[in-house]
Amino acid sequence: MIGDHEVTAAEFPAFVYDLRELDAHVAAVRDALGDVELYYAVKANPDPELLRVLSPYVDGWEVASGGELAHVRGLFPDAPVALGGPGKTDAEISSEVFRLHVESPGELRRLLATGRKADVLLRVNLDLPIEGASLAMGGGATPFGMDPAGIDECIALLGGQEAVRLRGIHAHLASGLNAAQMLDLAAAVLEYARSLGVSEINLGGGMAVSYADPSERFDWRTYGEGLAHLRRPGEVLRIEPGRSMTVYCGRYVTQVIDVKRVHGELFAIVTGGTHHIRTPATKGHSQPVAAGLPPGEPITIVGQLCTPKDTLARHVPVSLTRGDVVEFTMAGAYAWNISHHDFLMHPKPHFRYINSPM
Ligand SMILES: *Cc1c(COP(=O)(O)O)cnc(C)c1O
Numbered sequence: 532m533i534g535d536h537e538v539t540a541a542e543f544p545a546f547v548y549d550l551r552e553l554d555a556h557v558a559a560v561r562d563a564l565g566d567v568e569l570y571y572a573v574k575a576n577p578d579p580e581l582l583r584v585l586s587p588y589v590d591g592w593e594v595a596s597g598g599e600l601a602h603v604r605g606l607f608p609d610a611p612v613a614l615g616g617p618g619k620t621d622a623e624i625s626s627e628v629f630r631l632h633v634e635s636p637g638e639l640r641r642l643l644a645t646g647r648k649a650d651v652l653l654r655v656n657l658d659l660p661i662e663g664a665s666l667a668m669g670g671g672a673t674p675f676g677m678d679p680a681g682i683d684e685c686i687a688l689l690g691g692q693e694a695v696r697l698r699g700i701h702a703h704l705a706s707g708l709n710a711a712q713m714l715d716l717a718a719a720v721l722e723y724a725r726s727l728g729v730s731e732i733n734l735g736g737g738m739a740v741s742y743a744d745p746s747e748r749f750d751w752r753t754y755g756e757g758l759a760h761l762r763r764p765g766e767v768l769r770i771e772p773g774r775s776m777t778v779y780c781g782r783y784v785t786q787v788i789d790v791k792r793v794h795g796e797l798f799a800i801v802t803g804g805t806h807h808i809r810t811p812a813t814k815g816h817s818q819p820v821a822a823g824l825p826p827g828e829p830i831t832i833v834g835q836l837c838t839p840k841d842t843l844a845r846h847v848p849v850s851l852t853r854g855d856v857v858e859f860t861m862a863g864a865y866a867w868n869i870s871h872h873d874f875l876m877h878p879k880p881h882f883r884y885i886n887s888p889m
Contacts, residue, residue: 543856544785544803544880546867551886553584553780553863560776561588563751567758568769570613572736573599575773575864576781579606580884585776586610593736593771597623613733613771615654615701617674621645632701632733634676636684639695648694652701652733653677653685659719664737665707665814675703679723686727700724703735703771710750713738714757717768721761731767734758738775742816745861749775774864781863782821783808783880787855788835797830799851804834804841807880808862809870817844821858824849832857836875 561569568590573582577599582592583606591611592603597620603612614623615632624631624642633639633651642649654676661670668675677685682700689697702720717734724732738754741747762768785801792798805811811818820832827850834841843859851857872879 542881542883544783544801544807545883546807546862546880547782547784547858547883547885548578548581548863549780549782549886550580550584550884551888553581553777554888556779557585557588557776560751560772563755564770565755565759566762566768567755568767570611570733570769570771571776572771572773573603574868575736576777576866576868577602578868578882581777581780581863582606584888590769591629593773597626600626600628613652613701615703617676630698630733633685636677636681636688639685639688643688643692643695646694648696650696650698652699652731653682653697654701654703655679655682655720655723657702657704657719657723659704659716661705661708661716663708663712664705665739666737667705668737669702669704676701682727697729699729699731699733699767700727701733701735703733703737706737706774707739708737709739710754710757713754714761717758718761721766725763730765731769733769733771736770736772736774738772740775740778740861742810742814742819742861745779745819776864778861778864781861781866783818783859783862783866785834785857785859787851787853787857790830790851790853797828799830799832799855799857801832801834801843801857803877803880804836804843806834806836806841806871806874806877808843808859808866810862810866811843812840813865813869817847818859819861820844820847820849821860824851824855824857826850835877 570591570593571589572593593613594600595616611629613630614628617634631651632654656669656676738749785803787799789800829846832844
């Protein structure tokens, strides 16, 4: 049973998305944010069924490629889109979007050379201490955005012309930060934006999720209240979270093919693996397993690939035998869409959407 639904063995492995859970979660996030604009970072999971649930709650979409732009336009032709990404092609730079996030002076020169009209945010990488982040896109030398000298160069380039309008600043500096850490960063970014005299500030995504403790959730209420406190009249604040929006609504459900003991350690091999859900391999964590399995000797759960990287979870204290169904939680973001699907040519997973709120 998954939610209210019976799923048969022939349907494993499967991604199962609980759309009602997603709807309730995003409604709560939206409610906590007050006047702060909410964009969804489509790269976290571009599944159209999920985007349809998100759409009433978001002010727009953050896309990072021409492919994502076409995908979103196909689904929501009139919704505002912000296009970012560090390596934009000429075609991407020339896209008509609500906001273009400029990543370098070189990119801005190419945009200006087209003579096209555009509304831009300049992506800044401020030299801030970023502690506790799981990924750092800023706070030091990285290929993302510009340091303040690069921003100054852009502002000089924008002088004496009208086609490209500077709307404000974009900052996506780190991921995996809690509400208090995110607010500290926001305060620094706002101070910098004010020093430039701009009033539209995109504070990025990266709100923390915990794979070690799925019940530990980002404190949206505190974050929303904190931003309301930081915001000055006339300022537009925008965020663009991805993972923290969709990660909780998805499960990867699979089935045990074999159990064995090798050099004293227990292993369960399940159908599918990290070619469907690469997240545990890329982040080096154990994908959380849903409650409900009987307790047992710690067992390492691996997939069908011929590589030791195909480990889904290590030393899980549950008892497993052939035929048992294992549900991995927190599989709704950066899972299927970041995985190397064709490696070993195993079948693709099934996709199920349960508890539709519509
Ligand atoms: C990936 C990304 C996001 C979303 O990050 P999450 O950690 O999924 O919230 C937002 N903005 C930019 C520019 C990104 O590259």
